[in-house]
Amino acid sequence: MKQLPSNYVLEKFYTYAGGPSYNKYNKIYNGSCPVCREGKSWLKKKRLYFYPESNSFYCFNCTQNWNAYAWIEQNSGMTREEIYAEAFSGNFSRDLTQEISKKKFVQKESSVLPYDSINLNDIQQRCFYGTNKYFQKALEYIEERKLNTAVNKNPAYYISLKDNFHKNRLCIPYYDFDKKIVFYQTRALDDSKPRYLGKSGADKTVFGIDRIDPSIDSIFLFEGALDAIMVRNGVAVAGLTLTELQEKQLARFPFHEKIWVLDNPKMDQTAKDNIVKLLDRKEKVFKWPDKPYKDFNEWVIAENLNEIDYKFILENLY
Numbered sequence: 001m002k003q004l005p006s007n008y009v010l011e012k013f014y015t016y017a018g019g020p021s022y023n024k025y026n027k028i029y030n031g032s033c034p035v036c037r038e039g040k041s042w043l044k045k046k047r048l049y050f051y052p053e054s055n056s057f058y059c060f061n062c063t064q065n066w067n068a069y070a071w072i073e074q075n076s077g078m079t080r081e082e083i084y085a086e087a088f089s090g091n092f093s094r095d096l097t098q099e100i101s102k103k104k105f106v107q108k109e110s111s112v113l114p115y116d117s118i119n120l121n122d123i124q125q126r127c128f129y130g131t132n133k134y135f136q137k138a139l140e141y142i143e144e145r146k147l148n149t150a151v152n153k154n155p156a157y158y159i160s161l162k163d164n165f166h167k168n169r170l171c172i173p174y175y176d177f178d179k180k181i182v183f184y185q186t187r188a189l190d191d192s193k194p195r196y197l198g199k200s201g202a203d204k205t206v207f208g209i210d211r212i213d214p215s216i217d218s219i220f221l222f223e224g225a226l227d228a229i230m231v232r233n234g235v236a237v238a239g240l241t242l243t244e245l246q247e248k249q250l251a252r253f254p255f256h257e258k259i260w261v262l263d264n265p266k267m268d269q270t271a272k273d274n275i276v277k278l279l280d281r282k283e284k285v286f287k288w289p290d291k292p293y294k295d296f297n298e299w300v301i302a303e304n305l306n307e308i309d310y311k312f313i314l315e316n317l318y
């Protein structure tokens with residue numbers, strides 16, 4: 001599709017970004033990101049940037065980037081065809097600088113992450129929320145479980161202190177091939193139930209699909225995200241049956257061998273039953289060594305590792 005006129009994109013930027021402004025020295029626009037909402041710094045830190053030269057967007061809070069079509073699509077709810085039609089209809093030749101100051105800025109609910117999510121990997125947010133009990137707890141959890149040092153770590157983790165369903169839980173975003181957040185799971189930071197909660201009304205995707213290294217011949221299918229990050233080409237699918245969307249994502253790697261890695265069957269009856277089911281389906285399944293750990297995350301914590309070598313999995317199959 002034809003490149004959108006910057007004037008049109010700018011109009012959309014001023015509609016959806018919070019408190020937009022222009023830096024005349026570097027010729028870049030910035031405002032608050034309507035996708036992640038930047039936690040409490042909405043309208044304060046304004047970490048979404050619009051670069052007119054490349055017609056692209058980058059948010060330093062949720063670290064997502066978009067081309068103009070994708071950003072407008074996500075925030076306006078319009079399809080690309082509708083955006084195209086509107087942009088080239090000839091109604092966008094007005095002088096924006098006159099109108100910009102009068103605009104009321106739309107504050108949109110995040111469609112990607114829980115309400116008012118805060119990026120736990122962001123240094124500024126860490127300073128700002130340093131004393132919040134749940135924020136602290138989430139950071140401790142990340143460190144304890146090696147979530148930021150694991151070989152296949154996720155690009156970021158979040159927490160919401162306000163969301164009705166997901167507040168005070170660790171939010172684990174799922175990215176797609178374009179490094180865009182498309183799904184998330186939140187996890188309780190203590191023993192409270194439910195342990196895991198998925199994004200409601202959204203299709204489950206493959207966790208870690210954004211980090212597949214095609215030069216490794218295998219993809220390792222875990223149940224849980226926090227185990228999958230410990231292995232190169234580890235992904236998580238949460239369940240034995242793939243959703244249609246997950247099938248589609250994995251179909252991009254038709255020649256990669258898929259190997260299931262479940263929890264330790266000696267410690268977990270469900271895992272034991274599931275392994276039997278997978279073997280009945282003639283799937284390839286990891287055979288646990290004689291180790292007293294429930295899952296990969298427990299294993300790396302106990303042995304102070306940041307990686308379980310995928311070759312070890314390949315050498316231990318049923």
Ligand SMILES: [Zn+2]
Binds near residue numbers: 034036038060061064
């Ligand atoms: Zn953002």
